[in-house]
Amino acid sequence: MRNTLLTLATVGLAILGLYLLTQAEGSSGLLSALTLIFIWGIAAVSLNLINGQLGILSLGHHGFMLIGGYVTALLMLPEKERAPFRTRLLSDWARNHLDLDKWLRGAGLDFIANSIDLKFVVALFLAGLAAAVVGVIVGAPSLRLKGDYLAIVTFGFGEIIRLLPNAPEVAALTNGPLGIKGIPGDAGTVWWTFFAFLFVLWFLSRLKFSSYGRAFEGIREDEIAAEAMGVNLAYHKVLAFTISAFFAGVAGGLYASYLQSVDTQTFNFFVTFFLLVAISLGGLGSITGAVLGTAIVVLVRIYGGFLEQPYPAYVGYLGGAVVMLSAFAFSAYIRKARRLRPVVETKHLIFGALGVALLFVTVLFRNEPWMTQTVQFFGLRKILLAVILILIMIYRREGIMGRAEFSWKLIFGPREDIPTEEQRKQDAWLSNPDLNPDAAKKEDDDASA
Known part of the structure; x- marks a missing residue:
């Protein structure tokens, strides 16, 4: 009960802090940084589900984010932005039928169609669903592999997904290399990303400490032992891959709304690289560590410009x-x-x-x-991230948090270096010859020897 109240109070203080920040003058830069932390935080914790909790190296996360970005863009693109001179490579069918507003009104859901926020909720859900479907298609065959072979296959699939929108056969649905511009930026605000970030943290933390989360960690530690205990390896691997792809698609949709445009260069392999750096810095397997690592990466990239002066x-x-x-x-x-x-x-x-x-x-x-x-040295921000990662790998390979999670016990619980009353009683029992004659006999034997 205490932990729940403390968590709710912290969320309330965060909301109050964000509100005061939005009202303050000259805070646009910090709000932009926080928005990116929330968006990339969603992507990082979803990748951490695969690379950290399940113990599988996946290098195709940027492909799932790209799917989410394109689906959100196509569904939410306003009517005026669908004009042929703005989407010249988009087919007439896609221009007229891939419109969420028309879908909702055709289904009699005008109350959703009249609200831009509710439409974005539906669009982001569909974006995540599309990424999850592709995640199942990619994961079912590729998760039969292990180690470096699996990493290569996921990287290949990620690059195929990224380059596919430029193909002439697919350009009719994606506008080809021109990309899609004019996406409403409502879901790319700090409030939208903050609440989406909170929901993803809540969902994945509940998943981690559920029976499914324990099954994922069992697979990470020893697949043979996990299978012997009755864990269905194929089912749990594909499930984790699907959930991770779903939230990657949501993060891609939010990022597309933040940029108000999307193309194949928006989600290149460096996106996955920076996410890997983030979860490695924070600690593989730790949701807290993934968020902390994301914050470090984003802040260095945004506020590290002074290094290149x-x-x-x-x-x-x-x-x-x-x-x-x-x-x-x-x-x-x-x-x-x-x-x-x-x-x-x-x-x-x-x-x-x-x-x-x-x-x-x-x-x-x-x-x-x-x-x-x-x-003057250019690229020092990336060099600094690389140096930080090298130092972490040398001095603390498990990352800043390791596999631990933040808990209120760390702040309000008993200090581990101070023995508890139970430990004091146990020590007293072990050292008392009347209560523990075996210890007294051993001491006498050592003394005589």
Whole structure:
């Protein structure tokens, strides 16, 4: 009960914070960043269901997002944007019949057709459903494979799906390489994406701690043992793949509404790459970690532009020193928190020594010409993400959260380094010779030896 109330209070505070942020001046940049975090968060936690909980490496997530984007665009495109001069490659049949508004009015559902929000709910559901159907078609045969072979097959399917809209035979439904523009941006707002994000988190967290989620984790740990326990491997693999594809399609529809356009370059392989970086940073198998990793990736990509500005060379040396010293301190903290010995290993000392050396060089030669000359490096945002990922893989391979999830017990529960009363009683029993004569006899034998 307490956890439920705390969760509801947190959601209420988040809604209040978003409302105040939308009313504040100059907050458009932050609202845009939050919107992208919510959209990519949905995509990341859906990919985490496959790569983290099920333990299967899938590289075709961008294809399912593209399906969701195109379905949403075709169904929600306004009448004026369907004019032939705007969708010149779209067939007359697609222009006239792939219209959700006409479908709803033909079915007598005018109250839904008159509401743009309700129409988007239906469109996003159909977008997710279309992606899920393709997920079943892709997953049923390909999930017979394992390891690198499965990764290659999913990557191939993802690229086929991405390039298919440009084919002349399919361009009549997708407008070919021109893409579709003029999509209503109502579902791409911070409120729409926030509530969609909350629903996906709730659904996937309930799924994770259900019997299906335990079956997924059993398959990840040992397929033979899971099958021996009665888990239907093919059914659960296809089920997880289908659910993941469904929410990827929803994320693609939201992103298409956010951009108000969609084409084959909107969802290229780099989308899947950044999602993989996000879930690897946060921790494979952790929904909390996937969200945290997504936030890091999005914020670095949006607010990391200052890294690519012209700076004196000594700023680069100083930045390298800070990164290495931070890595050294982080590794020491992790090993100490996990009670590992030694607290500082040799490879960690190397990073620390290099950081100190760079800092010493920066301070000592600060005014030298080669230190004060202006340099500019492009692509440092992607390089920074790569460096962060490398450091995580070296010092904490399981990611920031590992497979753990956020819980209120972490904040309000008992500290693990302080023994509970039950543990104190157990320790007292073990050390009391009157209650535990075997321990006393062992101590006497050790003393005599």
